[in-house]
Amino acid sequence: MADEDREHTPRVNSARLADFIGKTIRLPCKVLKVDGERLTVEAADGGQVAVNATPNADVSDTFIEVIGKVNSPSSIQMLASISMGSDLDMKLVNDTIELIHDRRFYNRMF
Template structure:
């Protein structure tokens, strides 16, 4: 992505403007050809509308996408992160990036 993509959890996604581009780490709860249901780092459930060539092949993923609503986003790209992520640490990273934007610029 060429533009900043702030890290969000479920709560920060709900505060994001529709159409803005964000990145979210989540655990894949369910998956079909059109959408995935993720558990965000803060435990919130987020629906991700998938692109037709999307490949979510691990338990944990980072999705860069456009905000559609308080609980949903449209996938632009996805990075498979494997099967073992400390979601508590991932959530802390999200909170710190918003608490200290001068230290953690959006997209860092």
């Protein structure tokens, strides 16, 4: 696959979802509620997001990273998920996300 064919999947928090509607993102989050294939998660900035999970998604850990398409400023269609264990410093994750999206650095990284 050529580099130009790869889709950039930035890490975001709930406040940044509105900037990525229709795009694929990565959302580090804490699983709050599992209701069948619907998840309620808490993003690194504390905002709640609804996630339409893939069938048989593994959400057994407290923290996961959702890779998915943004449907709206508060919902994502999961494409995949990555388990991140039961102990994650969400303040540090959010600070990192904010630095990534800072205009001083964003164009240098992406």
